[in-house]
């Protein structure tokens with residue numbers, strides 16, 4: 001029997017107040033979609049089958065380079081984090097897996113497995129960390145890890161990634177995500193070619209030990225923590241890595257890891273077309289890698305990304321990108337932000353499913369730019385909330401996750417058990 005962190009009676013009570021209105025709204029939307037030749041139940045089924053992973057580090061309050069201001073009831077360890085993830089999954093029914101970060105979440109793998117299965121949660125990709133020094137490690141990553149000039153440092157970074165694979169094997173993960181902070185802060189500090197050659201050699205050593213049914217994801221990022229150059233700078237470099245490594249290697253797209261105004265949806269299309277789109281880290285940004293909530297700044301861009309994904313779904317066999325949220329919640333309750341973000345990612349997917357691909361293709365063929373873009377805007381402007389809410393209700397979740405979460409006073413309750421965390425130096429990637 002799956003346990004829940006929030007009492008089912010609270011979910012039922014808050015749903016009961018909203019169910020009649022939801023059914024009216026759902027039927028009304030169903031009629032309007034029917035006139036467009038779209039069966040609402042089919043969209044709902046697809047939405048219900050969609051899941052986005054929650055990163056363990058996302059449920060703790062994030063910070064900036066300046067400071068961190070923790071809230072009440074901060075999770076103390078990975079087991080508290082799993083409980084918080086269980087709340088998000090229970091109310092949204094859209095987040096069935098948790099993504100772990102080693103060494104932050106290091107614990108007995110069997111205990112991890114038990115803790116997650118208590119809530120029927122699975123584990124998404126393992127995330128290695130060679131961008132900061134763990135307690136007691138011999139070599140420092142101050143000047144890089146997998147691409148470091150020093151061989152001992154590179155070997156240590158390889159070993160760490162292999163350890164992540166071993167832990168992942170025990171808990172049922174099927175992927176390793178490698179993100180490095182390697183780069184340089186000054187022109188001339190490093191030799192670009194040597195550095196990248198070191199990186200590729202290190203990645204090949206990790207890839208050699210990757211189980212056959214696993215994937216390895218590499219994530220590009222334009223800058224930060226290195227400010228002059230990064231080793232995995234852009235999607236082109238990322239693609240080169242995936243090609244060099246082999247069939248189990250894919251590119252991960254973090255929406256915040258590009259220059260402002262870069263056409264991310266086109267990058268998505270390119271990677272999908274050449275079979276190397278591994279998945280996403282969803283978040284939103286205004287200026288840089290802001291890690292704001294998905295859809296909070298530019299929901300149309302999120303929709304356009306999903307428009308490419310739905311197109312690719314029809315176009316390519318075995319198209320199965322991984323979805324994960326990767327955000328930093330500095331001023332909100334992380335559980336609230338993650339619930340709404342999961343829902344906003346689902347929303348973009350539902351809206352993209354409403355695009356009439358035939359009409360769009362005909363407009364494109366006829367060079368009718370306005371008709372083509374109108375087809376996208378028509379889908380984007382459709383309020384699909386009743387579809388999302390109905391999918392949640394039918395799966396046992398909350399019609400209104402935020403209202404239900406607040407009614408349950410979860411944060412106040414855990415704050416009574418979990419000690420106050422002091423603020424101070426922050427920093428999250």
Ligand SMILES: [Mn+2]
Nearest residue numbers: 219254281326
């Ligand atoms: Mn990321």
